[in-house]
Amino acid sequence: MSIYWSKAQAYYRKNYRTLRLFGPLTVFMVGGTYFLTECYSVQFDRRRQQDRLDKTEEMVSEIRRENKAKKTIAINSEDDLEKTRQEMVGQFKLETYDIVRGPREWEEGTTERVQELYDQRMKEIEEAHRAEEEGAAAAQGS
Incomplete structure (x- = not known):
């Protein structure tokens, strides 16, 4: 039984080194990609919001100009x-x-x-x- 146990320990130590070295690297690569994606999406979302606000402000000012240009019905009596x-x-x-x-x-x-x-x-x-x-x-x- 001890022979099998020592073989298992040797296999575990050998593969544990691989996990110990490449595990954090894998987490860093996958997590970093996700983190960067989130950061850039926030940046792009802010730009989209600002563009929408600019467009709505332009539309509101245009509508106000059109309403001023239109004639209103004057009812006197x-x-x-x-x-x-x-x-x-x-x-x-x-x-x-x-x-x-x-x-x-x-x-x-x-x-x-x-x-x-x-x-x-x-x-x-x-x-x-x-x-x-x-x-x-x-x-x-x-």
């Missing part, structure tokens, strides 16, 4: 307010507004109803365009 409201509401056809739910695969007839409403709306748009063209032609002919 309630009559002007009511007139503006009527103009804005007049753009939409609230009396003929119909809420249409999107078609479902399991329901029958919804796709046909949606297609009918779409066709009806397209006809209205075409009629409005024809009326505008006829009005423009009549105005030019006068």
Whole structure:
């Protein structure tokens, strides 16, 4: 038994020297790589943040310049307010507004109803365009 034990001790001593010498080197190489990667990522993250801040500051200043350049609506009295409201509401056809739910695969007839409403709306748009063209032609002919 002691013969096997002495062989095992000799093998262990021989290989222990390898681990003792190259173990720290391996840890240093792998750990150093990880450490450097983390350090550089922090540096690049800071640069990215600074770039983003610079871009947002530029965008904010540009938006402020655009808002200053735009004209604002000056409402002096309630009559002007009511007139503006009527103009804005007049753009939409609230009396003929119909809420249409999107078609479902399991329901029958919804796709046909949606297609009918779409066709009806397209006809209205075409009629409005024809009326505008006829009005423009009549105005030019006068």
